[in-house]
Amino acid sequence: MSYNEKIINHFKNPKNYGKMKNPSAVGKLDNKNCGDVMWIYLKIKEDIIEDISFETLGCAVAIANSSLLTTMVKGKTIKEALKIKDKDLIKEFGQVPKVKLHCSFLAVKALKKAINNYYEKGSSSYVGRSR
Amino acid sequence: MKKVYLDYSATTPVDERVFKKMMPFFSQKYGNASSLHSFGQESKLVLEGAREKVADLISASSEEIIFTSSATESNNLALKGLLKKGDHLIISSIEHHCVEETANYLKREGVLVTKLEVDKKGFVKDLQKNIQKNTVLISIIHASNEIGVIQDIEKIGKIAKKNNILFHTDAAQSFGKVPIDVKYIDLLTASSHKIYGPKGAACLYVKKGIKLTPLLHGGGQEQGLRPSTYNISAIVGFGKAAEIAGKEMEKDYNHQVFLRDKIIEEALKIKGCYLNGDNQKRLPNNINLRFSGIEGEALVIKLDLEGIAVSTGSACASAKLEPSSVLLALGLKPHQAHGSLRISLGKYTTEKEIDYFLKILLKSVKELKQISPYK
Structure with missing residues (x-):
């Protein structure tokens, strides 16, 4: 399978990876279908995602998506972060092989899980909870 | 490269x-x-x-x-x-x-x-x-x-x-x-x-x-x-x-078995690395490894970026997103088959190439584990 340069760059030099110390929230996604595992760590202050990191067990595209997502989320408000869709990641990459489209969906889902975890832990003001 | x-x-x-x-x-x-x-x-x-x-x-x-x-x-x-x-x-x-x-x-x-x-x-x-x-x-x-x-x-x-x-x-x-x-x-x-x-x-x-x-x-x-x-x-x-x-079978066999066993011996020193299939009754040129905590497709791509061509039975490498049925038949769980890597040698493979491969393999596994939630 050949991937374009953007995917390869994020895979080769992933941004914001690794376990975070004292995160505000963690989203752990375990995809039963393809076997990928994505963990997203968030540090949130006054609704702003000040820091984000990921740990991913998955294919090159899954890792690239995790990395790209963190760069798109960092510094955003929770509301803004929740607006990010899988198609935004795919658009950013340009060309993604059909069998790998779901990797972007997984990354977005892992982020939502992390944000859910943030609200579950503390604030109850979040109503747009998704599964 | x-x-x-x-x-x-x-x-x-x-x-x-x-x-x-x-x-x-x-x-x-x-x-x-x-x-x-x-x-x-x-x-x-x-x-x-x-x-x-x-x-x-x-x-x-x-x-x-x-x-x-x-x-x-x-x-x-x-x-x-x-x-x-x-x-x-x-x-x-x-x-x-x-x-x-x-x-x-x-x-x-x-x-x-x-x-x-x-x-x-x-x-x-x-x-x-x-x-x-x-x-x-x-x-x-x-x-x-x-x-x-x-x-x-x-x-x-x-x-x-x-x-x-x-x-x-x-x-x-x-x-x-x-x-x-x-x-x-x-x-x-x-x-x-x-x-x-x-x-x-x-x-x-x-x-x-x-x-x-x-x-x-x-x-x-x-x-x-x-x-x-x-x-x-x-x-x-x-x-x-x-x-x-036919003429060169013995020579090619011995050459490949030597390199095969070197790879197996060195790879098994990596934490979480296992050999799939019997270690004796196997082709002189086949090594099938699995690594816990990382995914085979990612490893194949990482090695490819360093000029090394190998293959995997991971679900992520298949169009159907199913792990290799051969690996599952061995009794491996899908997540175990997920981390598999097949290396197959040939009569032209040199020890120098194997040393280079082992060096890059070690580095690649380490890097992927750093990204993975399971170390």
């Missing part, structure tokens, strides 16, 4: 000596081997020479060799040529797709199919138990293309014989690499491009007296079993490749 090819089980480069032998058969000696004139007879002569060389390698007689275009075709011919509705076929759960899918097709056509399980090391189990009154054929892969495990075909052949059942083996990966004698085998598939011959040539060994229904109908070539104009250059190449494989 340095390029290291470690995917010889997928295909091999054509040996220079083979290529040289093939050259005249494109523009100079182009006769149709079925023609009566001198052009045709010249081709016929080399065709039969090639047939003899292929036969020699498995102690068969040349009229028992049917040339085809691929191992896939040979396997199709063996299975479809023998079985009809109501017959029972036994295969293993670690067959190559071209046997498995042919069996699935035959099943839809009313053939009864049993897939034998394998043990943790990859050896077929319970053959005798699964033989039925209407069992016509047992087809078991000789050496697995994925895990390299070599089945005891003599033992299987004896069981088949005792029960008056035909025995076919797909030897695409083992032919020319380890000694094979067809004494207890009724049908055998062999391929050219796995032994430094060209693509587009293969054969099916059919023991004297066995009747097959052809897949194609036409001009009667290959005893009517495989009509088509002879792909003479490819067949000549196949013959030359078989001849070289």
Whole structure:
């Protein structure tokens, strides 16, 4: 399978990876279908995602998506972060092989899980909870 | 960038000596081997020479060799040529797709199919138990293309014989690499491009007296079993490749076993690395590893970025997003199959290449583990 340069760059030099110390929230996604595992760590202050990191067990595209997502989320408000869709990641990459489209969906889902975890832990003001 | 090819089980480069032998058969000696004139007879002569060389390698007689275009075709011919509705076929759960899918097709056509399980090391189990009154054929892969495990075909052949059942083996990966004698085998598939011959040539060994229904109908070539104009250059190449494989088998075997065992020994030092399949009865050129906490496709891509070509049975590398059925048959969990890596060596592989591979493997595994939640 050949991937374009953007995917390869994020895979080769992933941004914001690794376990975070004292995160505000963690989203752990375990995809039963393809076997990928994505963990997203968030540090949130006054609704702003000040820091984000990921740990991913998955294919090159899954890792690239995790990395790209963190760069798109960092510094955003929770509301803004929740607006990010899988198609935004795919658009950013340009060309993604059909069998790998779901990797972007997984990354977005892992982020939502992390944000859910943030609200579950503390604030109850979040109503747009998704599964 | 340095390029290291470690995917010889997928295909091999054509040996220079083979290529040289093939050259005249494109523009100079182009006769149709079925023609009566001198052009045709010249081709016929080399065709039969090639047939003899292929036969020699498995102690068969040349009229028992049917040339085809691929191992896939040979396997199709063996299975479809023998079985009809109501017959029972036994295969293993670690067959190559071209046997498995042919069996699935035959099943839809009313053939009864049993897939034998394998043990943790990859050896077929319970053959005798699964033989039925209407069992016509047992087809078991000789050496697995994925895990390299070599089945005891003599033992299987004896069981088949005792029960008056035909025995076919797909030897695409083992032919020319380890000694094979067809004494207890009724049908055998062999391929050219796995032994430094060209693509587009293969054969099916059919023991004297066995009747097959052809897949194609036409001009009667290959005893009517495989009509088509002879792909003479490819067949000549196949013959030359078989001849070289026979002569140099011991040397190539020892060379590859040395490198194989070096990789296994070094790789198993990595935390969370395991060998899939038996460590003794396996192809001289096959290593199938699995790594916990990382994914095979990512590892393949990482190695590819460093110029190294290997393959994986991970779900992420397949269009269906399913892990290799061969690895699951060993009893591995999907997440274990997920982290698998197949390295297949060739006679041209050098120790220097292996040292480079090991260095990059170590680095790549470390980097992927840093990204992974499971260290």
